[in-house]
Each structure stands twice: as structure tokens, then as C-alpha cells.
Amino acid sequence: MIGKTLGERYKIYDKVGGGGMAEVFLARDIKTGEIVALKILRDQYTEGADYIERFQREAKSAMKLSHPNICIVKDFGDDDHTYFMVLEFVEGKTLSSVVEEKGPLPVETAVSYIKQSALALGEAYRSGIIAHRDVKSQNIMVTPDGQVKMMDFGIAKSRDFATMTTAGSFVGTPEYMSPEQAQGGKVDSRSDMYSLGVVFYEMLAGEVPFEADTPWGVLNMHISKEAFPLTNLRSDIPEGLVEIIRRMMTKDPDCRFQSPNELVQALDIVMKSYKTPKGEKVKSKKIPRSNPKLKRKVRNITIGVLSSVIVVGLGYLLFMLSSPSPASAFVKSEPKGASVLLKGPDDDNFKKLSNTDSEIKDLYPGKYVLRLELGGYRTHEQQFRMESGKNLDLGIIKLSKQGLMRVLTNKIDWGKVSGVPGASSISVVNDGESEIEIERSFKGDWIIFDQEPFVVQPKEQKQIRVAVNPDKVLSGNSYSATITLKPKDNPSKEVLILVAMEYVKTSSGQTGSGSQNQSGGQDGTAPKPDSGSKNNNNSGSITPTTPPPVKTTATVHITSNVPGAFIYIDGLVKGTTPSSIVLVPGTHKIEVRMARFKSYSETINVSAGDEKTVNVTLRNK
Template identity: 35%
Template sequence: MIGRILGNRYEIIEKIGGGGMALVYKAKCQLLNRYVAVKILRPEFTSDEEFITKFKRESQAAASLSHPNIVNIYDVGVDDHDIYYIVMEYVKGKTLKQIIKEHGPLNPEETINIGKQISLALHHAHSNHIVHRDIKPHNILMTDDGRVKVTDFGIARAVTSATVTNTGNVIGSVHYFSPEQARGGYTDEKSDIYSLGIVMYEMATGRLPFDGESPISIALKHIHEDVMPPTMINENIPKALEDIIMKSIQKDQAKRYGSTKEILEDLNQALKQPMGDFVKFDDDDDSPTQVIPVIKDNDVPKSKPIHFSPKSEKKSNNRLIVWGAVATAFVLALIFIGSIFYFKDIFVSQEKEVPNVIGKSYEEAKQNLENLGLKVEQEQEQYSSEYDEGQVMFQDPKAGESVKTGYPIRLIVSKGAKLTEVPNLLNKNIEEIGFILENAKLKEGTVKYEYNTLPIGIIISQSPEAGKNAPEGSAVNVLVSQGPETKLVLMPNLVGEKIDNARRIIETSNLIVGKIEYKFDEKIEKDVVIQQSILAGTETDENKVIDLVVSKGTEGMTQPPEENELQMKTVSLGINYNRAKQEQFTLRIVKRQNGISTEIYKATHYKSKESEKIIIEGRGKATIDVYFDDEKVAERNIDFETGSLYE
């Protein structure tokens, strides 16, 4: 694909990324002389009508959007070889995922500012009835000047009256998608709000709220499990930001923000009042609304008049009974009131201040709380890289709050760090290990360099060693080769020397004989060096190629070609380019024979061609050294007479 021109306009330069549906290349627009990004549908999907339809839908959805925080779409096309492509704005910078990986948790101001720009992009998309449905840090590009660009509307679709998943498959990235996406249910703008909340959670804490052995287990956690509050991971997160995140990731769509405009308002307020309590949560109301009829006067039952018997013999007895009852009630009331004052410490529950038990062992925390008359509820155990196994990592209510005696304190206990097997990084290039460590849920640690016979960038050793178990999120330190140690030599004076002697001087100085050009000279005798490519007396690197100009004597005298002395033989030398460090590199081939090194080939080549055969000439047996940009990558012994290799 490298070097191909699409639409007679876009020259593919290099691959810069890829996703499940398409590959992304950097290209040069020959018409406008600018760099663009070209997304090309993977070849295996070009015969799949469903994917082609989805690919076209992406281009139509994204092309209808024009906003400073959304990657612009310039062109859409298909060439004669059924290559479907979208041409879009080329953004120089990094993904938000890369920034989080490199720097860890972002500070609150950065998190809020990035969240605002993502919200602005989503607000524009939602206003055009488009739901992104795959908001994640990988799809958020950060320019060098700090601007956010939302990209990859790969599964976005125009919202209609019934938004569902396509052909029964859940759409979205499992670590970031909403509970309704996990269930395959109705998705709308609030699904993007949930994903934005997860992204802000990761920015603020440096980690994801849910992880698991498989996508299914992670999806189930989105549906059923509560998210650990961000301040439990990073205590520097202000209250307002935590409240915004927690409201955005409510499992019930109705309890999230109604729109991205509401999030923007709260994010702006969070910059002014970081510890403010202004985020409004929708509380549950268990009592149903009832319609109560108006109560009229005639609905109130009227008490019937009491008629006393006029019999005089019963009046006296009734009066005695009444006075006796009054006296008894008065005595009992005095006893009851006195008891309240006397036993008030028993009847009235005292308030206790909740102590801080985070970081203590579960047994110690339980004993401390029970000594204060509080109950202990161990809710669950969770993995933690911050707290050792058996230590309390979360408590509710928090330390310092006042509660009644007997109030239950909910504790979460650490299971310790989750272990993962350390992958083998030896003999791999330093540029490759980021993805390897990320897949193993580890991160790159200290990188040290030393001189070594291995090529530049190749890993010499690692700590911990491959195969050992290490806590997830821990660092793997590596020692990297910076190639053989470069030594400087003083360039000898070759001018005036016979060519054979000049060759020996170059070889003994650990330099390499390069191109030798013969010229007529009326003053200098034949076979004497009259010019050298590096001035005598200057310092230069070992193994530097030295070109010479040699006198052919006076004109009329001819220097017999070297080829005429002995018939030259040609050999086809196959060279693989997989060890090239960049797309364009200089290939040099040096022949070592009879103690003399001579450069016999030098040209620019491209790694994307993978391998080529180079025709070289020589006589007898020689050692051939292959260099990529002055780095030696291969050595072969060749018999030019037979055209074969030998030991």
C-alpha cells in the first residue's frame, strides 16, 4: 500500500494506525500539497456488504459535522481495486490514551478542560442527531497546542425513533460503553455521556473503573457493579469533579445529565468552585404519587351527643371513679418523667465520630469500630495495587463523620495487587514493548542504555525477568543497546601515497576504502593519491568510508581497468529489510578482502519493500558487510567464483 496513489491524488506514505474495520495511513495530497490521514477499509471486508454499508455510514455521519473539536472529513472514494477510503484531517499529536499512559492521572484542571472540549464536540454531534457510541481515549486526539479532536465515528449513526444495536451485536468498546449498550438495549445521547464520564474517570485516576478476564465480565460489571469513587484512588480530585463524573456514569439513564450542555455548565462551575456542592443528583422516591380527593365538611363524621342517666344513686360513684383515675394518671406521669431524666443515657443513643481505618488490617479495623459500639459490614474484596492484602481500602461513612451507636460501617478489603506474568522483552526493539506491556497490564519503567554489540534499540536485559509474576500496573525496567561504542580516529594524510599503501593505511586506521576515482594529472605520477574525502588531521568515526582520487598519470597513459586484470564475477545478494529502523534508509555494502575494506554499493531503499536482491561484483573469496544507515546488520562470506556462501 505504501507508495500507492488513491484517486489520482493521495500518495500513501506510511501506516499510522488501525482499528477493527479499517487501517489508517498518512498520505500526501498532491493537489493541495498537504498531509492528510486516509482510512482504508480492511481488504477482508470489501466483499462484505454489511461492513461496506457501515463504512459508508461513517463517512456520511462524520462528513455532516463541522466543528473545531471534531476531525474534519475532506473526501470519500473507492478506486478500481475496490479500495474504500475516507480522507480526513491529519492531526499531529498523540491520543489521549497515550497521554494518560505516559503521564498517569491528569491534574483536575486538565481533566476539566479536556472534558469540556469533548463535551463541545458531542454537543455539536448530538445537535445534528448523531450519537458517537464509541467515545474512548483512543478516539480522542490531542494536538501539540492542547486542542482536543474527536475522531473515528466508526459506529456512529443518525438517531431515529428507535436506536438499537446492529444485527444483534453490541456496538462500542467494552471498557467505556454504557450499561444499555452492554445489554444491547436502546442507546441515545446519554450513552455518550456515560462513556465521557468513564473517560474523565480514567483521566482523573489514571485507571479504568472496571476490568475483567473477558469482555463479557467487564460488560456485566458495567450493568451490575458500583463504581469505586475516584477519590478513593486519587484523593486530590476535588468534590465538584468527582460529583460530575459520578453523575455521568449513573447506571440509570434517567439519572445522568440530560445533555452535554448540562455537563458543560457544571464543568465551568467546577473551575470556579472545585469543592462546591452544586451537582444535583436525582434521588429515589419510594412513595408513589397518589390522587387524594378533597375532603368536604359533610365527609367528617359528627359525634353524637352523650346523654347521662338522671339516676342520682349512680352520680356519686361515677365521680369517685373519675377522681381516682385522675390521681393515678398524675402519679404515673411523675414516675415516667423522672425515669426519663434518670435513665436518659440509656434511652438516648449517643453519637460517635467514625475513626479512620483505611490502611489497617480488617481485624484491627473491626476491633476499633466495635470498641466504639459500631457495627462492621465487610461488603466485598477488591484487587488493589495501593493496599496490601487484608488491608481496608474503603470505608463508608468516611472518617470524621458522626453516627449513632450501632450504626453499620461498610468496609471494602484489599485482595492485594492482581498478579500478571511478565512477558519476554529480550532482543525486542524498545519501540515495540509498549504494546506488549500494555497487553500484559504492565507499564514501561526505567530505561537505561549502554554500548553493546546488539543493534541500537534492542533490549539487552529486563527486570523483573520474563516468566515471573508481578503486580498489575507495576513497571518493567529494561537495559537497551545503543550499538557498538563509537571511537574516534585521527584521519591520516593519504595525499602523495601510492594507492596500495593508502589502502593499507586506511585499513590499519579502522576506516573503510570507499569510491576510488582515477584522473589524469600532468604533475602527479600514476597511482598516487591526489585527493581524499576527509581532510587529514581531522577526527572521524571508526569504520568511516574514505573516498579517494588517484592520478592516472599524464594524459595518453591509460590506467588498465581493474576488471581487465581478472574477469569480474556477479552474485545476487538477497537482503531482508525487517531490521531497518525507518521507512527510508541508506543501504551500504562493504567488501572485505585481503585485509582491505571497499564500499561496493550505496543507495537509498525503503523498508516497505520488505526485501530485495542486489547484484554485486568481485573476484575470489570475500566477506560482505551489510549496513542500514551506518549500522551493521549482516555479515556473509561469499565465493564470487562459485556464487555460493561459505563458512
């Protein structure tokens, strides 16, 4: 990545950091000369629409914010599937690194950082952010002169994006989560107040208040336990400050400070009477832990695995917190032998397990989606919920045979016509046992064709009409078009129908219904010769010649510097490089993909009879 220029504007010089989802690079805006930070989504997340959407949502949310204590997002974009965000470059360290290096911070320093963080949150709330939802020391930068910059509004809940988090889910980092956030409840600015209280405690104690063997154990402590008293750790913390932190971290949101401004006012009152101890290094005891070696272990887990985002169903979380027991589900199908695929509470994709008439073991509590697949039958999906230690019998699931589309018409060719021909039709039959919903489309504006989906019942035959648009055809031209019929449940079985017509001129140069005696009418027959004409060499007559066949398709030859790359045409796999692909006239998107290489894409426009070559150079990611 170093040395590259993204968006033809941002040249990358060095890597300066990274998190769970993204890496951060030092770059220069070659348009303005300004040094910036580029936050680039990691490659493994660029194939997932959810991750890209979250990354772009972060940029959109943060670009609304402008405040001295907020890291400003200037721009974002996509360069050949490399998704990046442009931030102001902040020289400094994360607050977590500062605490890691220095240990407990002086009271005045900690108060200054909390006040600046509160001012940043206050500005965010005024700009439409309902809650940051991931306030933690890793998301707070500290410059050499002590200025705080709050970052990472990637999972912020805003009024514009309030519907994007589903009910019964939570996001955040376990060591800093409020009790209501840990339980998947409603969050607002008061949840951020709790998390900021954890950061405040961390700065004064040199460590976070709650640590456990698992993330679930940490969340349970936030819900049910009180933090170890700060007064038992340090003697220089004013009682008023201890009370402020206790109020920030109280379990009931209604009892916390209700706004950042209210917190700042309380801090100002307490610090007016505070006198800084002279010449003394900050002294603090350690929080008593059941496992003294746990701190580094849990912190590494949080930073390395969970710091970006945890998204888990509320029901699943509550079961995990209460040490749930796994159970089994039993599934049968008729007919037997269907493939069983399952998607669990925190799975993004289905996992293939076994075949039906079997036991699915070790299922922890939560909601699952079951999918059964069997050749020739419609895919079956249903949801079910597992409870702790309780086996579940899903019974016998009857699978329906797929509808089977058969198109009896593979081509409509009106041939040579001297007038607008009458409508033709396409015959479609359903040879299966289930109804089929068929999607249809066409390319070629000279035909009239309904594009609404239609349903064909089992054993039914339907006629789909196709007509010529008289306003779109001119005599002396050849026309071609394509019609696509695609079963909605089985799009790979799409059928392509070619449509062609040659609209010829009559001997008098006239067309249409006004020259029926010459054109042979609307049935496409050849015109009859004039009875007064003479068929000899002295008459000036022209001997007709057979025209060359009309090409109705185009051919594209696709090669790549890495043989065997997959070729996608309009989103469908059509082969591997090198290949020659036959295309219908029109605009097509060509993509060439290969593992460990950046995808190549190009949009081309082809006409009937065209023959083009596309040479692709694939580059390493």
C-alpha cells in the first residue's frame, strides 16, 4: 500500500496504526499538500456489504462534526474496491497508550482529558448523534500539548441512521459498556456518560474497573457489580471527584449526569478547591483481582479481537452470561437426504452441516435459521430458537418440487418485411409441481414487451406477446433484440430468446400499409414484381442478390496476465481467462476476479456483429 495514490489524490507514505477493521496510513493530499491520515478498510471486509456500509456510515456521521476535540473526517471514497477515509492527521498517542506507559495520571490531567472529551460528545449530540456507543481510551487521541481528539464514530447512533441497528442487538467494547448496552437495551447519551466514567476511572487507577476470564464475565460485572472504591487506591483524589465518577457509573441511567455540560459544570466546582500535591509522584495501589495475571490477557483480547465491534443478539448474550448448556435439534425431510445448512446467532453466512434425518449437536441458546437444499426441490428456510439444555424436534419438513420452466420458442424472426408485422408470441410451459414466478427483461427499444414478472402454474402453458414498435423502426435497416426469461427461484436457468427483423424498402421506395400491393402485406412475404416490368438485359432491370446473414450477437475475447481468472458478465460467472464470450447487443459490465489479486472491472457497449478484445492486467492486493 505504501507508495500508492488513492483516488488520484492521496499518496501513501507510511503505516502508523490499525484496528480490527481498518489500517491507518500517513499520506499527503497532492492537491493541497496537506498531511492527512488515511483509514483503509482491511481486505477481508471489502467483500461484505455490511462492513462497507458501516465504514461509509462512519465517514458520513463524522463529516458532519467540526470541533477542536473531534478528529475531523475530510473525505471518503473507493479506489478499485479499496475503501478509504481521509482524516486530519493528529500527532500524538491514544489515551490507552498514555495510561499504559505512565500508569495512573495526575488528577488535573485526568480531569482535563475528561472535560475535553465531554465537550466533543456535546458537539456530536448537537449535530445529530444520539450516542457514540464506543467511548473508550483507545478512541481518544492525546496530542503532545495535551489536546484531546475523540475518534471512531463508526458505530455511532445518529438520527439519520437510527434504523440501522436492529432491535435486540448491542454494539461496543465489553470493558467500557454501560449496563443497558450490555443487555441490548436502548442507548443514548447517558450510556456514553457511563463509558466516559470508566475511562475516568481507568486514568486515575491505571486500569479498568472490571476484568474477567471472558468478555461475557466482564459484561456481567458491569450489570451487577460496583467498581472497587478509588479512595482505597489513591489518597489524593478529592471526595467530590469520587462522587462524580460514582454518579457517571451508576447502573441507573436516570441517576447519571444527563448531559456533558452538566458533567463539566460539576468538575469545575470540585476543581476550584483542589490543590495540586507538590513534588509527589502519583501513587496508586492495584485493584484486588481474583486472578492477578488476568489484566494483560483480557486487555489483549479486547484490543486485538473485540475493540472494533461486537454485535450479538440480546437473547444469546443473556444465555451466555448465565453459563448456558448446549442442546441438539433433530430435523427430517420428505424426501430424505436434503442438505442441512445453518446460520447461528452470530454467523454472517450459512454453514453446511450434514443431511436430514440426523441430529444437529452442540447448539447454544439463541435464534437460528435452517435451510434445506435438495436437487429438483424448492429451497426451504425456517427460523427456530434453541433454549439452554432443551433438545428440539423440528419434525418432518415436506419439500416441494421446483417448478420447471420450459420455453418452447427460442427465436422470433420476422424475416424480411416491408411493413410493420403483426405481434408474435413466446410459449412458456411449467413442467414442475410448484408455481414459477418468472422475471422478464429485454434489450432493443424497437420491440414492445411487458417487463412485469408473471406466474405460471404447474402444467400451465402461457403465451407472452412481442410486438414491433412502429415509431422505432425505419425501412432499409436490420434490427435485433433479446428477451430474457429468468425463474426467480432458480436464476441460473434463465433463457435468452433472439428477436430479429429486416425492414426492407419496396421497389418504389415506399413502406407500410400504403404499399400493400408491393410489399405483400403484413405477413413478411417478398414483394411481387410489377406486371409492367420487362425482364431482359435491355430493360435496365437488376438481378437480385442474396444478402449476407445478419449477425445478432457480438463476441468479446477476454485475456488476463494470470490465466484461470474468473470472468463475470453482468454479475454472472461465464468462464475463466482466456475465453471468448458471446454477448447480446447493449451495455455489459465485465469483471475479472482472482484470489489475492485486485478485481478488474470495465463496462463496454457492443453492437450486433462487433468483435472486441479485452486484455486484463491483474495486480496484487
